[in-house]
Amino acid sequence: MEPKIRTRQVDVVRGIAIIGVVFIHSSFESRFDSSTLSVCAFLSIWFDWAVLAFFFLSGLLLDERLSATVFLKKRFQSLLIPFFFYNGLYNSVFLFWQNANRRFFAGGTGKFDWLWLSWFHSPAFQLYFLPDLFAIMVVIFFLGQWIKWRGTGWLLIVNFALMVMFYQHLGWPSQSHGPEWTKLPLYFVAVLLGVAGRTILREPPKLPFVLSLIIITMLALISGQPCLQSLLLPPLLYLAVSKVSPVRESKLLQKIGRSSGAIYLWHTPILLPACTTMLAALHVPSMVNFGISVVLTITVCVLIKYGIEIFIVDRLKKKMPRWIVP
Numbered sequence: 416m417e418p419k420i421r422t423r424q425v426d427v428v429r430g431i432a433i434i435g436v437v438f439i440h441s442s443f444e445s446r447f448d449s450s451t452l453s454v455c456a457f458l459s460i461w462f463d464w465a466v467l468a469f470f471f472l473s474g475l476l477l478d479e480r481l482s483a484t485v486f487l488k489k490r491f492q493s494l495l496i497p498f499f500f501y502n503g504l505y506n507s508v509f510l511f512w513q514n515a516n517r518r519f520f521a522g523g524t525g526k527f528d529w530l531w532l533s534w535f536h537s538p539a540f541q542l543y544f545l546p547d548l549f550a551i552m553v554v555i556f557f558l559g560q561w562i563k564w565r566g567t568g569w570l571l572i573v574n575f576a577l578m579v580m581f582y583q584h585l586g587w588p589s590q591s592h593g594p595e596w597t598k599l600p601l602y603f604v605a606v607l608l609g610v611a612g613r614t615i616l617r618e619p620p621k622l623p624f625v626l627s628l629i630i631i632t633m634l635a636l637i638s639g640q641p642c643l644q645s646l647l648l649p650p651l652l653y654l655a656v657s658k659v660s661p662v663r664e665s666k667l668l669q670k671i672g673r674s675s676g677a678i679y680l681w682h683t684p685i686l687l688p689a690c691t692t693m694l695a696a697l698h699v700p701s702m703v704n705f706g707i708s709v710v711l712t713i714t715v716c717v718l719i720k721y722g723i724e725i726f727i728v729d730r731l732k733k734k735m736p737r738w739i740v741p
Contacts, residue, residue, distance in 0.1 A: 422616060424656040424663050425472060426672030431652065432469060433675040435462030437709055439592070440541065440683050446691045451701040459590075464645035464652075466544065466592035467605045469675075471649040473548060474609025475616070477556070479564045486556055490549055493676075498545040501680055505539045508685065538684040543594035551599070551606050559610070568611040568623020571604070575627060578604050579634070582642075591645040601642055605649070612650055615657075624650075671713065677720035678713055687712045 439462055442455040481489070559567060578600040582588070591601055611624045628650060635643035656662050671678070690708035699707065 422657075423669055424653060425476065426669040427656050427663055427665060428468060428472060428649070428653050428672070429675040430665075430668035430670075430672035431656075432462075432465040432472075432649075433671060433678045434709075434713065435465030435468075436541070436679060437682050437687065437713060438462050439465060440687060441691075441705060441709060443688065443691050446695040446701070447705060448701040451705050454702070455705065460641070463591050463641055464648035467601070467645050468649040468652070469544070469679075470548060470551070470602050470605035471609040471612075471653075473552060474555070474606035474611075475613055475653070477552070477559075477610055477613070479556075479559055483557070483560070487553070490552055494545045494549040494552075497676075497680060498542050498549075501539055501542060505684060509538050539680075540594070541679065541683060544679070547594075547599065547602055548606075551603050554603075555606055555610060567607070568621055568627070571607040571611040571627050572623060572630070574600075574607055575604050575630065582640075587640050588642055591642045601646065605646060608646070608650060612653075615650075615654065670717065674717040674720045678716040681716045681719065682712050686715055690715075 435458075438455070438458040442452055442459065444452065447455065478486075558570075562570070581600050585597060588595070588597060588601070592598070608624075608627065611627065612620060614621050614624065628647065631643055631647045634640070635647055662668070687708060690711045691704055694704040694708055
């Protein structure tokens with residue numbers, strides 16, 4: 416597979432998935448009425464697969480020809496630096512806000528807690544995705560180096576079986592996203608599904624990938640487990656997008672997809688809550704508030720991303736730092 420490959424259908428799937436992520440994070444009981452919250456809950460279930468799509472696409476685009484040093488550098492810059500930077504940024508913003516409202520806890524312990532939490536936790540609860548993906552990609556990269564990238568499809572089938580046994584013993588999660596450590600086997604299999612499916616970028620999928628989809632489909636139908644259905648949807652969506660020209664050629668979805676990193680990092684906990692709060696203060700009806708706030712949040716994120724690019728690349732003549740937008 417060629418390094419740095421980018422296909423239109425990858426951007427479209429990213430665009431659809433990031434819209435789903437914004438829907439998942441859009442439920443605000445203090446701003447929305449019960450009917451709007453019901454719609455939010457329905458969309459959260461409908462787009463339960465959205466986070467898994469990013470794990471799948473990460474595996475799909477993995478370039479096994481990179482050296483270990485280059486691979487670790489790229490992943491550290493695109494995943495861990497944003498994780499630490501934005502945790503610190505969001506904690507600083509909320510610290511300032513709490514101090515301004517005289518509600519910040521007092522004493523040396525509080526300050527020490529903030530210094531600690533600012534690196535590993537923040538109100539930006541969605542950032543758990545970044546270190547999880549980093550750890551999984553590192554394990555899979557070095558595992559692939561060890562087996563010389565042969566048999567990754569069969570490795571997927573083995574790990575899928577282990578995942579099923581794990582959840583049969585522990586209990587299946589009710590949703591396929593979240594920071595709980597029990598989601599790691601699901602994330603790991605989603606990345607492996609992408610790694611095994613890399614051939615679909617250039618040629619028809621190979622037997623292990625097709626067999627995996629068949630097995631997941633059968634188990635999803637038999638068991639009715641939402642997580643299995645969510646695991647199945649990203650590769651099927653990618654295949655569907657690659658075959659449906661109007662969707663694949665959508666400039667809007669491609670642009671949103673290329674901005675998915677910025678939208679993921681910036682939509683919450685500030686932009687989306689701020690939009691819904693502002694519209695609620697203007698007495699905009701709840702359902703209208705929900706729709707406008709989603710569109711407005713995504714639009715602002717895209718504009719900020721391209722504004723930063725224009726300033727850095729066009730004005731300063733410098734390369735876009737990966738820690739700003741992974």
